[in-house]
Amino acid sequence: MPLHIIACVKQVPDPEAPASAFKVDEAAKKVTPAAGVASVVSQFDALAVEAALRVKDVASDAKITIVSMGPAAARDAIKHSLAMGADEGVLLTDNAFENGDSYTTALVLSKAIQKIGDFDLLLFGRQATDWDAGVVGSGVAEILGLPSVSIAKAVAVQDGKVVVERVLMEGYDTVEAPLPCAVTISNELGEPRYPKLQQIMQAARKQVSVWSAADLGLDASQVGAQGVRLNLERLYQPVSEVECEVMEGETPDEKAQKLAQRLREEKII
Amino acid sequence: MSNSSGILVIAEVSGNAVASISTEVLGAARRLADQTGQPVQAALLGSGVEGLAKDLIAFGADQVYVVDDPLLAKYSTDGYLAALEKVNAQASPAVILAGQTDMGRDLIPRLAFRLGSSAAMDCLSVTAQDGKLVAERPCYGGNARAVNSFKMSPAVATIRSKAQDPLERNDSRQGQVVKVDAGLDAAAIRDKVTAHQEVAEEGIRLEDAEVVVAGGRGIGSAEGFAALEELAKALGGAVGATRAACDSGWRPVAEQIGLTGKIVGPTLYFAIGLSGSSQHMAGCSGSKNIIAINKDPEAIVFKASRFGIVEDYKKVMPALLEACKKLKA
Numbered sequence: 001m002p003l004h005i006i007a008c009v010k011q012v013p014d015p016e017a018p019a020s021a022f023k024v025d026e027a028a029k030k031v032t033p034a035a036g037v038a039s040v041v042s043q044f045d046a047l048a049v050e051a052a053l054r055v056k057d058v059a060s061d062a063k064i065t066i067v068s069m070g071p072a073a074a075r076d077a078i079k080h081s082l083a084m085g086a087d088e089g090v091l092l093t094d095n096a097f098e099n100g101d102s103y104t105t106a107l108v109l110s111k112a113i114q115k116i117g118d119f120d121l122l123l124f125g126r127q128a129t130d131w132d133a134g135v136v137g138s139g140v141a142e143i144l145g146l147p148s149v150s151i152a153k154a155v156a157v158q159d160g161k162v163v164v165e166r167v168l169m170e171g172y173d174t175v176e177a178p179l180p181c182a183v184t185i186s187n188e189l190g191e192p193r194y195p196k197l198q199q200i201m202q203a204a205r206k207q208v209s210v211w212s213a214a215d216l217g218l219d220a221s222q223v224g225a226q227g228v229r230l231n232l233e234r235l236y237q238p239v240s241e242v243e244c245e246v247m248e249g250e251t252p253d254e255k256a257q258k259l260a261q262r263l264r265e266e267k268i269i
Numbered sequence: 270m271s272n273s274s275g276i277l278v279i280a281e282v283s284g285n286a287v288a289s290i291s292t293e294v295l296g297a298a299r300r301l302a303d304q305t306g307q308p309v310q311a312a313l314l315g316s317g318v319e320g321l322a323k324d325l326i327a328f329g330a331d332q333v334y335v336v337d338d339p340l341l342a343k344y345s346t347d348g349y350l351a352a353l354e355k356v357n358a359q360a361s362p363a364v365i366l367a368g369q370t371d372m373g374r375d376l377i378p379r380l381a382f383r384l385g386s387s388a389a390m391d392c393l394s395v396t397a398q399d400g401k402l403v404a405e406r407p408c409y410g411g412n413a414r415a416v417n418s419f420k421m422s423p424a425v426a427t428i429r430s431k432a433q434d435p436l437e438r439n440d441s442r443q444g445q446v447v448k449v450d451a452g453l454d455a456a457a458i459r460d461k462v463t464a465h466q467e468v469a470e471e472g473i474r475l476e477d478a479e480v481v482v483a484g485g486r487g488i489g490s491a492e493g494f495a496a497l498e499e500l501a502k503a504l505g506g507a508v509g510a511t512r513a514a515c516d517s518g519w520r521p522v523a524e525q526i527g528l529t530g531k532i533v534g535p536t537l538y539f540a541i542g543l544s545g546s547s548q549h550m551a552g553c554s555g556s557k558n559i560i561a562i563n564k565d566p567e568a569i570v571f572k573a574s575r576f577g578i579v580e581d582y583k584k585v586m587p588a589l590l591e592a593c594k595k596l597k598a
Contacts, residue, residue, distance in 0.1 A: 015410050019547060019569050022412045031409060102378070103387040129548075131415075132408050132528065133390050135378040142382040147459035148346060150375045163463075168371045169531065170523065174464035181459075187512060187529060188522055229387035233403065234416040244561070246577045252584035259560065259576060260592030268537055268558055269504070269596045 003062040003157060005052045006116060007086065007123040008109055008136075009045040011070050011077035014038045015129040022237070029235045031130075041077045044125025048185045049081045050192040051155045052123050056085070059157065063087050065116060069097060069108050075208060082203035083195035089208040090116065096213045099225040101232075102131070106139035108223055111216035113144065121162060122182040126151050134184075141182035149175045153188035273422050276301050277310040277334075277362035279353065280325055281372055287321055290368035292328045292435035294428050297395055298366055299329040299436055304397040307363065308332060312356045314349055316342035319446075326444035329436045333446050334360055340453045344372050346379065347458040352451040353380055359449060362423050364402050366395065369427040381425035388425040389417045393432045402426070410528060411551035430476070431534040431555050468523045473507045475524065480506025480537045483526055483553065484514055487542025487563060487582065491519040496586040497541060503594050509533065511549045526552035541582045545570025562589075 014037055021034040041049075049066065056062040064086040068074045071093060078089035092112050097104070113119060124137030134150075141148035153172065154165040162181045166173045167188050195203070213223055220226055245262070249255035263269045276298040281288040291311075298309045311330035313322055315337065322333040336352045349372070357365070365380070367373040369391045381388035389404040393414075396403050402424035408415045419425075475481065482501040484494055494508065501508045510520035512527055526533055527549045534555030541562045543549060550573055553559065561574035564581040571577045578585055 015548065016546075019412060022409065024413050031413065101387060103382065106382070126529070130409055132410065134374055135381075135388060135390060138375065138378040139382050139387075142379040148375075148379070149460060151371070167522075171466045171468040173462045173466075175460055176463050177460045187516070191516075229419070229421050230389060231418045231420060232415060233418050234414075235408075236414055236416075237412065238414050240572055242559075242573055242575060244571045244574045244577045246571070246579060252578075252580045253588040255578045255580060256585045256588035257592050259578060259589065260596055262576060263537075263560075264596055266558075269593065 003055065003059050003121065004065070004119045005055060005062060005121045005123060006065045006067055006113055006119045007045075007048045007052045007081065008067045009049065009077050009081055010042045010068065010125070010128045011039050011074040012042045012128060012130045014040045015043070024235055024237045026234070026236055029232050031235075039073060039076065041080055042125055042128045042130070044127060044129070044185055044187065046125075046192040047187065047189045048123040048125050049084050049086060051152070051183070051185050051189055052121075053085045053193065055121070055155060055157055065090065067092065067109060067112055067116070069093070069105060078208055079203050080195070082206045083200045084193055085199065088206060091208055091210045092216070093210060094213040094223075096220040096224045100223060101228040101230045102133050102135035102139060103229040104223045104227040106136045106143055107227065108216065108218065109136065110140050110143040111218060112211060113140065115211070115216060120179045121157065122146070122180070123155070124182065124184045126184040126186045137182060137184035146180055146182050147177040148182040148184075149177055150184040151186045152183050153186055155183050155185070273361045273363045275308045275310045275360060275362040276364040276366060277312060277356070277360050277423075278330065279312045279365065279367040279373075279376070281368060281370060282315050282318055282321060287324045287328065288368070288370075289435070290370055290430050291325070293431070293433045294366050294368050295325065295329040296435040297428055297433040301364065301395060301397055301402070305400065310334060310360045310362060312336070312353060312360075314341050314352050322446045326442050327438050327440045329442070331444050332360070333444060334449050335446060336449045336451045338451045338453055340455055340458065341451065343462055345458050345462070346375055346460050348453060349376055350379055350383060351453055351457065354383065355449055355451055357384060357423070359447070364395075365423050365425045367427050369429050373427040377425060377427050384423060384425070386419065386421040386423055386425055388427065390427050391429050392426050393429055395426055395428065407551060410547035411554065412547045430532045468521065473505075475507045475509055475526070475531050475533055478507035478533070479535050480504040481509045481526070481533055481535045481553070481556070482506055482539040482541065483509035483511070483543065484541045485511035485543025485549070486513040487544075488514060488519065489542070493542075493583070494519060496582070496590070497539075500539065500586065500590050500593060503590060503597060504537070506535070506537070511543050528552060540570050540574065543570060544568050545573060
């Protein structure tokens with residue numbers, strides 16, 4: 001049986017956009033979409049797709065399905081992943097999904113994964129680069145009763161097991177778990193491959209299904225704003241209290257000496 | 270659910286001692302307990318760890334639930350989840366706290382879901398408001414802060430390293446030790462560690478250093494970091510790097526400072542040739558004094574720095590090294 005890998009991706013505002021473009025609407029408890037800031041595949045999720053493709057580089061008959069929950073525009077995140085080399089996509093979109101939390105996201109993804117069925121490996125980014133929570137990947141594993149390994153720098157499949165190099169603060173562990181299994185991917189995996197133009201064109205012909213809450217057997221009370229387990233009480237931008245003292249001087253040497261002098265004056269050194 | 274009471278801290282062991290992050294989380298738990306009149310409980314999991322229960326009491330725990338089992342000698346997701354389910358059933362806490370560590374990141378989301386709740390991760394603070402737990406955490410790479418409350422019980426959260434202070438150790442504090450039988454089934458522990466690779470960090474640990482000299486993309490090469498190494502050496506500190514510098518292979522991953530790397534809070538943090546992206550600043554914003562050296566006057570790092578030099582670092586480092594050596598002489 002060929003391996004079936006499902007990789008979940010989220011579309012987020014580009015975190016590399018200048019911080020000056022970032023604005024929070026406190027009344028709406030949302031980030032104001034900034035003009036000119038692109039939507040991209042969340043960085044660690046792109047690496048999850050890359051991890052899937054590296055498994056497929058070795059097991060060439062493997063199938064990769066991309067799943068994304070989001071607004072209609074999230075289709076672009078799926079298309080990019082298909083252009084990287086994935087085979088099929090599923091877009092989960094419904095007004096009822098809006099303003100959810102990590103739990104409702106995990107629930108929706110879990111239902112979609114169960115509906116797709118027959119999978120061996122679930123891959124996720126370790127955290128989304130907007131909310132930075134790091135809950136969904138492991139959360140899906142918990143809902144589906146699967147083993148999970150988090151923060152991976154390498155993933156391989158051998159004899160019905162997944163073999164993962166898991167990043168630790170002081171090194172790494174090699175962890176094995178039976179399939180089906182969920183793994184979350186970290187930046188130490190490396191760089192995601194860039195689609196070539198031909199692959200981008202081919203991606204347009206790959207199948208993308210679109211499912212709503214009803215297609216997943218979920219009603220509005222279970223998902224989105226009604227289904228959250230964490231309430232968002234407030235969202236705000238912390239104000240920096242720091243005023244930078246820039247060293248003056250005719251030459252770089254003078255500036256360096258001035259800095260040392262200031263550090264001594266302030267009793268820092 | 271209305272019968273649940275208590276703040277349960279999942280303690281971690283480092284070497285043969287309680288990990289310092291756990292003393293910090295206990296401090297946060299104690300402050301919550303003082304606000305709400307609830308007890309502080311600790312869960313101590315491992316093999317041959319019972320002797321550490323007294324340390325948890327000295328750092329603020331009223332009760333320590335010890336699960337001592339050879340199957341818990343090394344962390345495993347399934348093993349520790351099963352053991353903590355047992356502890357939760359006995360302790361019935363209203364709040365569960367852990368550190369945002371290798372273990373916390375892996376364990377807490379699953380534990381929270383298993384208990385019918387969800388988790389707020391990497392929190393800077395947890396407080397009680399009108400009898401309910403409120404957690405504040407950074408998001409959007411540190412550009413924003415979210416304040417969350419919990420619909421379900423127990424409320425579960427991880428706390429960022431160095432965000433909370435531990436209590437003063439007090440060996441005369443009294444507390445109870447409760448032994449819990451995990452009843453673990455080895456066959457049910459699906460994840461197995463088959464190898465471990467320690468990355469030897471030379472010299473002082475980044476998280477412990479009082480001085481950190483960090484470089485980013487602007488250093489330009491692995492060789493460029495030699496100047497930073499010399500400055501760190503002269504000041505008795507450690508070298509750090511941005512994700513970009515590590516991804517380029519200029520510095521080892523163990524030196525990466527940032528949201529997905531190490532979190533440091535030294536007295537002095539040199540931010541050299543790095544722009545100050547919020548993902549990086551999330552790792553060093555706890556520093557007492559940040560000094561930025563960058564040739565771009567618009568670099569956002571200057572907005573977070575107490576002192577700055579607008580110059581190409583290569584032009585500044587020789588004189589800075591000499592001046593710092595003189596200060597330390």
